[in-house]
Amino acid sequence: xxxxxxxxxxxxxxxxxxxxxxxxxxxxxxxxxxxxxxxxxxxxxxxxxxxxxxxxxxxxxxxxxxxxxxxxxxxxxxxxxxxxxxxxxxxxxxxxxxxxxxxxxxxxxxxxxxxxxxxxxxxxxxxxxxxxxxxxxxxxxxxxxxxxxxxxxxxxxxxxxxxxxxxxxxxxxxxxxxxxxxxxxxxxxxxxxxxxxxxxxxxxxxxxxxxxxxxxxxxxxxxxxxxxxxxxxxxxxxxxxxxxxxxxxxxxxxxxxxxxxxxxxxxxxxxxxxxxxxxxxxxxxxxxxxxxxxxxxxxxxxxxx
Ligand SMILES: [Zn+2]
Numbered sequence: 001x002x003x004x005x006x007x008x009x010x011x012x013x014x015x016x017x018x019x020x021x022x023x024x025x026x027x028x029x030x031x032x033x034x035x036x037x038x039x040x041x042x043x044x045x046x047x048x049x050x051x052x053x054x055x056x057x058x059x060x061x062x063x064x065x066x067x068x069x070x071x072x073x074x075x076x077x078x079x080x081x082x083x084x085x086x087x088x089x090x091x092x093x094x095x096x097x098x099x100x101x102x103x104x105x106x107x108x109x110x111x112x113x114x115x116x117x118x119x120x121x122x123x124x125x126x127x128x129x130x131x132x133x134x135x136x137x138x139x140x141x142x143x144x145x146x147x148x149x150x151x152x153x154x155x156x157x158x159x160x161x162x163x164x165x166x167x168x169x170x171x172x173x174x175x176x177x178x179x180x181x182x183x184x185x186x187x188x189x190x191x192x193x194x195x196x197x198x199x200x201x202x203x204x205x206x207x208x209x210x211x212x213x214x215x216x217x218x219x220x221x222x223x224x225x226x227x228x229x230x231x232x233x234x235x236x237x238x239x240x241x242x243x244x245x246x247x248x249x250x251x252x253x254x255x256x257x258x259x260x261x262x263x264x265x266x267x268x269x270x271x272x273x274x275x276x277x278x279x280x281x282x283x284x285x286x287x288x289x290x291x292x293x294x295x296x297x298x299x300x301x302x303x304x305x
Pocket of ligand 1: 214
């Protein structure tokens with residue numbers, strides 16, 4: 001199959017691109033503390049004709065549990081693996097809702113299922129454009145998430161991919177480009193979506209938490225690959241190379257690396273924190289970026305009748 005090398009190149013591309021540096025240069029206005037941002041999502045399951053609940057054609061329960069995990073992580077919910085008591089940790093006050101109304105105004109459960117085994121896809125390179133050619137809802141109204149029927153041999157090797165927002169935040173040039181030039185959203189290897197029985201490392205649904213972090217304007221802590229130019233967040237200790245271990249030691253300035261940050265490549269089990277400055281970037285994007293601001297007033301958020 002020629003698909004896999006393309007996915008790898010996408011991931012490597014993301015590795016090279018992806019970054020948060022010290023000191024955010026954008027003024028973040030004070031907001032009412034109680035404000036909650038709600039984002040409607042649609043999960044497009046692409047499969048090869050498997051029965052629902054079998055292999056890549058994931059069950060509704062697994063999808064719903066993944067959305068629950070996302071909300072535990074973004075709300076720093078007490079009593080869940082997404083909780084932390086770190087002084088720099090923040091409740092992102094962002095919640096994700098499976099779309100209730102589709103682009104035609106009809107009721108939906110926020111999940112589409114498409115058998116692609118006999119569908120020609122004219123897009124040559126595996127990309128967001130390739131995925132969107134199968135299913136794509138208006139990206140101004142929905143966060144599109146795709147699952148693709150990759151082989152089980154990709155377990156722990158291919159995780160996910162995201163396009164970044166249109167923003168003037170520092171480091172914006174490091175994000176994968178989306179609309180209007182390219183189709184945008186988040187791709188996750190179905191194996192790592194929700195709680196997986198295949199992976200022992202990326203098995204708690206944190207791949208989606210991480211990728212949506214990029215979609216909302218947050219970079220890897222090492223993204224610029226430089227101790228001074230990294231993720232543009234002063235409350236994530238500076239690192240200049242990927243953090244992949246729960247015991248990663250010390251960073252650029254001799255401080256302990258924040259190994260439990262969701263934006264690392266550490267195993268799911270040690271992740272539990274977004275920092276205040278990472279959350280400030282997300283809120284700035286949700287208040288200012290095209291294809292993000294409009295999500296908050298999407299018709300997908302409410303039932304159609
Ligand atoms: Zn990433």
